[in-house]
Amino acid sequence: MGIEGLKLRRQPGGNSRLSAEQKDEVAEMIVAGALVHGFDTDLWTLRRVAELIRLKFDIEYESSHVSRILRGMGFSSQKPTKKAREQDDEAAAQWRKEEWSRIKNKP
Helix, strand or coil: CHHHHHCCCCCCCCCCCCCHHHHHHHHHHHHHCCHHHCCCCCCCCHHHHHHHHHHHHCCCCCHHHHHHHHHHCCCCCCCCCCCCCCCCHHHHHHHHHHHHHHHHCCC
């Protein structure tokens, strides 16, 4: 053993139940949006992705494992930005341009 026994080695996990082609399909479905797949909003949650995988491929995953799968596929968790429904985008942009620049430059 010697020095070779001290080297860090990754412990192999089990094989994924989703094939590479199925993962590509999941990625395409996610990019298409949740609304396209019958959800009420376009927000993806781990539970929704797990449900999609279950319905499409008949494979069940816990939400925590879906998170690892998605990270391995290059996705990251995102927090939706909050915006008032009544907000006027033009008025907000104008305020940021004029008022905010004036306010932030004060000592």
